[in-house]
Amino acid sequence: MHQKSQQQSRLLSLPRELRNRIYTLTFCSHVATVCELGVVRHGGSIIGTCQLARAEATPLYYKHITFLVHDFGALRYWLGGLDEGRRKAVSGILWVAPRVSYGPMPSVLNLREELEGWELRLGKGVLESTELGILGEGYRADEEEGEA
Numbered sequence: 001m002h003q004k005s006q007q008q009s010r011l012l013s014l015p016r017e018l019r020n021r022i023y024t025l026t027f028c029s030h031v032a033t034v035c036e037l038g039v040v041r042h043g044g045s046i047i048g049t050c051q052l053a054r055a056e057a058t059p060l061y062y063k064h065i066t067f068l069v070h071d072f073g074a075l076r077y078w079l080g081g082l083d084e085g086r087r088k089a090v091s092g093i094l095w096v097a098p099r100v101s102y103g104p105m106p107s108v109l110n111l112r113e114e115l116e117g118w119e120l121r122l123g124k125g126v127l128e129s130t131e132l133g134i135l136g137e138g139y140r141a142d143e144e145e146g147e148a
Contacts, residue, residue: 012052023057027064031094034069034078062089069095072111079115093127 011019023046032040047054047061067090069075075095079087095111112127 009050012050016056019056020060023053023060024064026057027061030065031068032065034067034071034074036071036074037077040067040078058086059089062086063091066092066094069093072114075111076115090126095127 011022014022026046034040047057067078072095075093079090082090115127
């Protein structure tokens with residue numbers, strides 16, 4: 001969107017606090033799938049409307065979307081491609097273990113250790129696991145390290 005179009009945008013004419021609330025409501029309760037190639041399929045199309053909306057909404061997108069992962073290699077590839085700011089903004093990754101396994105499946109703790117080994121640190125609480133609908137150990141990104 002060009003600067004003239006941005007000036008005419010009703011969304012961008014709203015106060016920043018209200019725009020942030022709209023962005024947050026747009027992303028809350030949404031799930032984005034990290035595909036086999038590390039590509040994220042999502043409905044964050046508001047991010048693509050103009051540069052200003054992208055700059056304002058992108059941090060809120062990573063904070064409020066839950067990223068669904070079936071493939072550990074894809075998770076590693078995707079996280080490795082994010083800049084540090086976006087990676088730190090990620091607040092929810094749900095690892096879905098397949099019902100049928102053809103080999104050893106990594107646990108949440110193994111996943112976390114491997115990610116940290118690649119220096120892809122996640123906030124406390126970001127990674128959760130589920131198998132057959134049972135949630136495993138998880139951390140919340142808003143909890144500080146060392147808090148009980």
